[in-house]
Amino acid sequence: MATVSVLQMNSGATWAENKAKVEALFAQLPAARPQLVLLPEAFSCFGAGEANIRQHAEPLGQGPVQEYLSALAKQHNVWVLAGTLPILSGTRYAAASLLFNAQGAQCARYDKLHLFDAAVADNTKQYRESRYTQPGSQVRVVDTPFGRLGMAICYDVRFPELFRQLRTEGAELISLPSAFTKVTGKAHWDILIRARAIENQVYMLAPNQWGEHADGRETWGHSMIVDPWGVVVAQQSSGEGIASATLDMKALEAVRANMPVLAHNRFEVRFIHE
Template identity: 50%
Template structure:
């Protein structure tokens, strides 16, 4: 079993991004099974108008049909880091991470919990995801041939309690598709990912956007695959491409057996005692 992260420089036009993803999928290793992850905003990376133009109802639309077809065609589990999906609020969307199995069936959907409303010292400056998106309200852990997958998206990475909750629900692999800014990525991307891997004793699969985008956006790249000890198994600092690393169940089991931190955690017991 192998983990794969695709690194993209996505635009605000789905046909352009579609062609880029298709070309990278042609470069997948021949071995199966493969868990393949696309970064956040893989379908469209642009302003409100560009995102709304591509948004689809969950489970229905040509973009989702294409994604499902890729999963079937290549016989892969495909994690679409995020695409915009419509909500009951006509003026707001969800940033949705979708998981398709190797038959092209959608087996999971996670709506990004934490929205990136911050100011960054870069060419874009002001980020307000809440102008376009509504936050999700549920965790998502899904069974797969690779183990249990814990879903998250980008800014979620700064909230360790989310990943502890995913681990408590049995996650073995933490999925962190992202479009980290160049400024915040240089400072915090790898340390945060390694912390999530180490403290939860999980593999981390983190596909990223890279380079210059519409509207002055600059993303950090450095897609990475980490093992449950926090060691880098593969990394792509710059440019579009893909990285591959083996999933070693015996290493996951060994680390958790030798240092059973999940069994040692006592904060919930302390909180109950103090109620």
């Protein structure tokens, strides 16, 4: 059995303040190893204004944030899923989720496929992520010591076809680093995450941002780990903190054997690459 921990943050507009928050949370991790630690979406820079985020963007494999995460994984002997950070993509940036192994090597990258362009009845009102962000074009599933990991980000959760494709490609657990708004989170966060877990018989690992941020945005928190039966096995409801759980892969296998939904499925998902 392996341990997973999802970190809930109230990220600010600068890497310096967020780095201190990450360090404080890592100091509180459970002692169990091996361990997969997941940071939320936009953990390194949040609330700076979408137009200003590009100045914080790094080339893939270079820059202070990536170097720090590599060293942090090695120092604590844990795998780290870096929620999202801006990675340069031409004249724009990608919202990239990077996975580092316990030796500090980057071993997977997923760029957010579905960008949040929506109207929400909150302080921000209009979200237009596509103005500055380059959408991803590939589905990502990677082998880890914790099981086969499918990678998704925040708004992706509203597109069940993506999660069915991840399951088809062998995902046993799916990461969902997020910055869900308080309004949409209160209405849909729990329902959507549990639904994706139940439909695909996977562990859902969902670290979220929480609280009010520098630009007035409010995020929902309630970071959670949900098992393949849809049970919330760990949750950090409010405040910054950690929710941890042990993955029971034998229980996952039993759920799939008793109700083989993938074998029973009569529909095919066709992913269109750009």
